Amino acid sequence: MSVPPDMQTxxxxxxxxxxxxxxxxxxxxxxxxxxxxxxxxARLAVYRRNLMGNLCGALAATYPVVERIVGEDFFKATxxxxxxxxxxxxxxxxxxxxxxxxxxxxxxxxxxxxxLPDVARLEWAVxxxxxxxxxxxxDLSALACLDSGDDEDLVFRVAGDIARLDSPWPLxxxxxxxxxxxxxxxxxxxxxxxQIVVWRWADRVQVEEVTPVSAxxxxxxxxxxxxxxxxxxxxxxxxxxxxxxxxxxxxxxGWLRGAFLKxx
Amino acid sequence: MNRTASCMxxxxxxxxxxxxxPHHADILASPPDVGWLEVHSENFFAAGGETLRVLEAxxxxxxxxxxxxxxxxxxxxxxxxxxxxxxxxxxDRIDPAAVSEHLCWSSVDGHVLNDxxxxxxxxxxxxxxxxxxxxxxxxxGRTILVENLSSYLRFARAEMPEWDFLSAxxxxxxxxxxxxxxxxxxxxxxxxxxxxxxxxxxxxxxxGELHLAGFEAEDGFLVDxxxxxxxxPVWTLYAEALARFGPQPTLIExxxxxxxxxxxxxxxxxxxxxxxxxxxxxxxxxx
Amino acid sequence: MQDSRALIQATVAGLLxxxxxxxxxxxxxxxxxxxxxxxxxxxxxxDCGSNKSKHSCAGQSKVDNDPxxxxxxxxxxxxxxxxxxQPGAMTDGMKK
Numbered sequence: 001m002s003v004p005p006d007m008q009t010x011x012x013x014x015x016x017x018x019x020x021x022x023x024x025x026x027x028x029x030x031x032x033x034x035x036x037x038x039x040x041x042a043r044l045a046v047y048r049r050n051l052m053g054n055l056c057g058a059l060a061a062t063y064p065v066v067e068r069i070v071g072e073d074f075f076k077a078t079x080x081x082x083x084x085x086x087x088x089x090x091x092x093x094x095x096x097x098x099x100x101x102x103x104x105x106x107x108x109x110x111x112x113x114x115x116l117p118d119v120a121r122l123e124w125a126v127x128x129x130x131x132x133x134x135x136x137x138x139d140l141s142a143l144a145c146l147d148s149g150d151d152e153d154l155v156f157r158v159a160g161d162i163a164r165l166d167s168p169w170p171l172x173x174x175x176x177x178x179x180x181x182x183x184x185x186x187x188x189x190x191x192x193x194x195q196i197v198v199w200r201w202a203d204r205v206q207v208e209e210v211t212p213v214s215a216x217x218x219x220x221x222x223x224x225x226x227x228x229x230x231x232x233x234x235x236x237x238x239x240x241x242x243x244x245x246x247x248x249x250x251x252x253x254g255w256l257r258g259a260f261l262k263x264x
Numbered sequence: 265m266n267r268t269a270s271c272m273x274x275x276x277x278x279x280x281x282x283x284x285x286p287h288h289a290d291i292l293a294s295p296p297d298v299g300w301l302e303v304h305s306e307n308f309f310a311a312g313g314e315t316l317r318v319l320e321a322x323x324x325x326x327x328x329x330x331x332x333x334x335x336x337x338x339x340x341x342x343x344x345x346x347x348x349x350x351x352x353x354x355x356d357r358i359d360p361a362a363v364s365e366h367l368c369w370s371s372v373d374g375h376v377l378n379d380x381x382x383x384x385x386x387x388x389x390x391x392x393x394x395x396x397x398x399x400x401x402x403x404x405g406r407t408i409l410v411e412n413l414s415s416y417l418r419f420a421r422a423e424m425p426e427w428d429f430l431s432a433x434x435x436x437x438x439x440x441x442x443x444x445x446x447x448x449x450x451x452x453x454x455x456x457x458x459x460x461x462x463x464x465x466x467x468x469x470x471x472g473e474l475h476l477a478g479f480e481a482e483d484g485f486l487v488d489x490x491x492x493x494x495x496x497p498v499w500t501l502y503a504e505a506l507a508r509f510g511p512q513p514t515l516i517e518x519x520x521x522x523x524x525x526x527x528x529x530x531x532x533x534x535x536x537x538x539x540x541x542x543x544x545x546x547x548x549x550x551x
Numbered sequence: 552m553q554d555s556r557a558l559i560q561a562t563v564a565g566l567l568x569x570x571x572x573x574x575x576x577x578x579x580x581x582x583x584x585x586x587x588x589x590x591x592x593x594x595x596x597x598d599c600g601s602n603k604s605k606h607s608c609a610g611q612s613k614v615d616n617d618p619x620x621x622x623x624x625x626x627x628x629x630x631x632x633x634x635x636x637q638p639g640a641m642t643d644g645m646k647k
Contacts, residue, residue, distance in 0.1 A: 015372050049613075069625070232559075487613070
């Protein structure tokens with residue numbers, strides 16, 4: 001069955017009038033509308049603010065820290081500019097706003113805050129982790145069956161509900177001091193870069209800063225590299241690094257959720 | 265009191281309320297005395313995590329109605345397989361008492377408008393929606409309810425009134441009607457038709473659920489904002505709907521400026537008392 | 552520089568000695584575990600993830616609309632946090 005042409009014309013003209021919203025688009029809609037243009041303009045305004053309001057509201061729900069940093073008015077104006085530049089492609093509003101970080105990086109009014117795109121990247125990752133599929137219970141029992149000589153072949157399975165970010169900005173700190181429940185001083189040392197792990201514990205999203213060397217070890221394990229190879233890579237740069245405390249903590253935190261032997 | 269399930273859904277014939285995020289914790293901590301809860305399906309499209317945990321916990325105590333807002337049943341674009349797949353997964357997971365969507369479109373040429381937009385009431389559009397509703401019901405393996413909108417503009421050259429469109433859609437697809445009483449009232453005021461004509465245009469056996477909500481007045485017309493208590497004329501129209509359709513599962517919707525839980529529960533009680541009164545009247549008449 | 556072979560053996564032996572092999576839990580967990588949170592250093596947790604839902608079938612009311620686009624000056628916590636800065640140099644020696 002093909003789309004009824006008249007219906008499609010109605011919907012296209014309605015979209016143009018409600019979304020683009022200029023006089024030409026509105027004038028093209030009026031002949032298809034029952035209400036007289038004088039009445040219809042105010043009615044159309046309801047749809048226009050619904051479209052804009054729903055999408056801007058979705059952005060505000062996904063990016064509360066960006067909103068807090070720039071203030072409500074600036075955020076709204078920025079969100080409106082984003083909506084005009086990036087129409088929605090999904091009926092699920094949780095999928096809207098994935099290009100916001102990219103947009104902020106090229107949005108001239110946001111240029112005084114060069115860390116803002118990274119904050120947005122972090123918040124998008126927080127949302128992804130919050131909604132990620134549930135992990136099966138950890139199973140590290142393979143560790144108990146290791147023979148001597150197996151050390152080289154031990155590989156971990158890293159949890160899927162984890163995101164990693166690196167930033168030249170103190171991202172974890174920026175996030176922490178802009179949480180609604182935070183009431184300490186808003187002092188942030190902007191000279192500190194950050195390696196971040198975003199993870200989930202008992203359904204709550206955690207934003208955690210890790211050291212550069214830990215981040216590197218974790219990234220190697222996550223890429224599927226054996227523990228032995230990952231340790232070699234890391235100690236070739238930081239010779240006195242002791243991986244044991246980190247790996248133990250990651251097992252307890254559920255970042256490493258499976259262990260197996262990879263035969264050559 | 266007759267609280268048996270409605271014939272079109274497994275919802276109890278009692279008053280329920282929309283489950284909204286600010287109330288999640290309160291409702292789990294001390295479940296209110298309401299018959300059932302409705303959620304917006306898309307708010308629970310996550311693959312995992314807290315939102316689904318909350319819904320599953322709530323599901324233990326209340327019948328759940330899944331009310332969709334993003335399928336674009338009347339849209340010219342192909343139905344989104346992803347969207348439908350996520351809805352199907354949620355339906356399978358929650359086993360809801362009812363599944364509903366809207367008599368609307370929200371997507372054209374791949375551009376999604378994320379709002380509920382009015383349909384041109386033409387025979388061709390009816391054919392189109394007929395096929396789409398049937399596809400959705402096939403995919404979900406169950407019938408759905410389709411709800412009338414509040415509208416602010418109407419497409420010209422309509423070939424039938426909206427109630428005939430909705431009624432015919434129901435007859436042809438086997439879907440049920442989710443009749444939003446507030447939306448009828450708002451649209452009747454905005455477009456100058458008699459709200460009673462709408463009620464009369466829907467078959468008594470076609471309705472599976474009723475909605476009630478609060479509107480706001482703007483210059484010369486009404487807007488369906490779900491931001492305040494149900495207005496007196498809407499209660500009056502609700503009583504007329506009950507008289508025609510019998511006591512149907514009735515939902516209180518409140519989406520903006522969401523009040524404390526007890527304010528919402530008081531609205532639910534009021535709807536329940538209208539339903540109870542309707543039953544007494546029917547009882548007296550039968551006697 | 553330590554012998555990496557020995558370090559690897561010590562790490563695996565350490566994992567065994569610390570009982571990691573018998574860990575079997577699901578991070579879904581009960582409410583009590585929400586309190587623990589592991590004494591994570593420099594961590595924050597997102598409690599408000601579920602306090603806002605994006606979808607509704609209601610219209611927007613007239614208030615709360617149309618901010619003035621010409622006032623595009625950030626005025627949130629950015630001022631108190633120290634305004635504008637150049638990015639710190641990446642000191643991460645591990646990145647290749």
